[in-house]
Amino acid sequence: MTDHPVRWGILGTGGIASAFAADLRLTDSGAAVAVGSRSQESADRFADAFGIARRHASYEQLAADPDVDVIYVATPHPMHHGNAILALRAGKHVLIEKPFTMNAAEARDIVKVARERGLFAMEAMWTRFLPHVAVIRDWLAQGALGDIVTVIADHGQWFAEDPASRLFAPELGGGALLDLGVYPVSFASMVLGPPSRIVSMSDPAFTGVDAQTSMLFGYDSGAQSVLTCTLRAKGPTRAAIVGTDARIEVEGDFYAPVAVTLLPRNGDPVRVEPAHDGRGLRHQADEVARRLAAGDTESPLMPLDETISIMETIDTVLAQARKNT
Numbered sequence: 001m002t003d004h005p006v007r008w009g010i011l012g013t014g015g016i017a018s019a020f021a022a023d024l025r026l027t028d029s030g031a032a033v034a035v036g037s038r039s040q041e042s043a044d045r046f047a048d049a050f051g052i053a054r055r056h057a058s059y060e061q062l063a064a065d066p067d068v069d070v071i072y073v074a075t076p077h078p079m080h081h082g083n084a085i086l087a088l089r090a091g092k093h094v095l096i097e098k099p100f101t102m103n104a105a106e107a108r109d110i111v112k113v114a115r116e117r118g119l120f121a122m123e124a125m126w127t128r129f130l131p132h133v134a135v136i137r138d139w140l141a142q143g144a145l146g147d148i149v150t151v152i153a154d155h156g157q158w159f160a161e162d163p164a165s166r167l168f169a170p171e172l173g174g175g176a177l178l179d180l181g182v183y184p185v186s187f188a189s190m191v192l193g194p195p196s197r198i199v200s201m202s203d204p205a206f207t208g209v210d211a212q213t214s215m216l217f218g219y220d221s222g223a224q225s226v227l228t229c230t231l232r233a234k235g236p237t238r239a240a241i242v243g244t245d246a247r248i249e250v251e252g253d254f255y256a257p258v259a260v261t262l263l264p265r266n267g268d269p270v271r272v273e274p275a276h277d278g279r280g281l282r283h284q285a286d287e288v289a290r291r292l293a294a295g296d297t298e299s300p301l302m303p304l305d306e307t308i309s310i311m312e313t314i315d316t317v318l319a320q321a322r323k324n325t
């Protein structure tokens, strides 16, 4: 599909758009060539900061830019669906920030439009593409753990209680689960697939969105996942995958570039600390470039059907939160 470095168009000029544009400078697989913002001023400021030539004062203009291959959707979650559909209808491939959408219905719609048009689409669940997660996947594929019994993952961060903050504002998709909990949910999904039973408990923030959510997932194999997220406190942000023959422990923030250790029931631990540079966002960009060069319309590392299934799980957890509060 592309025989040149990927020409990225950045849609939105906020925090993660800046982090992604900075990490794109660390790879030769592509470069930011255009940015689109709701205002010319923001587009110019962002373009100046990252040396981007083409700066558009609307998302529509960015989508119509003939020199853009892929649009990176970096707006608040409620806008992902509309922004992604705009880009796809303009014939652009899309990389969409996590959570992919607000719910599974929106995710299905994006996937349908992308597939109808033969365009590439992927959730920017950047953790999936990190070198330490590749090590985890190798250990799992080798059967190093025996039967998997438990997945444990936590994502707690402290945020000031600001009603205007995207994290707390319902109209901006606020809440712990969609912003933070999607990481443990996705991690468990990568290891064990979709759960067959879901039990969860949420506590609301002052704006009504979930401030804290804890989840128990059950699988037909008998395995279980124990997952937590909160906007109220910095948690350990650790993860472990526990099997009958060994366990994997992820050091530090499990969703960021860190070390992983395989601890066999009998035998010495094996610790791997892959080299990395930047914030860890370049790896998803490299994956997009690889897939486009191969003519693929999705990534086997973050398949679209799995993204939909993750949103279905999140729908169920949020429905339980609404019922119980």
Ligand SMILES: NC(=O)c1ccc[n+]([C@@H]2O[C@H](COP(=O)([O-])OP(=O)(O)OC[C@H]3O[C@@H](n4cnc5c(N)ncnc54)[C@H](OP(=O)(O)O)[C@@H]3O)[C@@H](O)[C@H]2O)c1
Residues within 6 Å of the ligand: 011, 012, 013, 014, 015, 016, 017, 036, 037, 038, 039, 042, 043, 074, 075, 076, 077, 079, 097, 098, 099, 124, 126, 166, 172, 178, 179
């Ligand atoms: N992968 C990660 O590590 C990571 C980290 C943080 C966030 N995220 C995800 O990235 C997305 C954006 O998060 P962020 O922290 O970058 O948000 P942010 O700093 O608030 O930036 C969001 C950008 O979206 C645009 N936007 C469009 N409609 C908007 C509206 N009604 N209100 C506010 N902004 C609007 C704005 O750009 P213009 O004004 O230029 O149009 C704004 O700068 C979220 O879905 C979040 O979950 C991912």
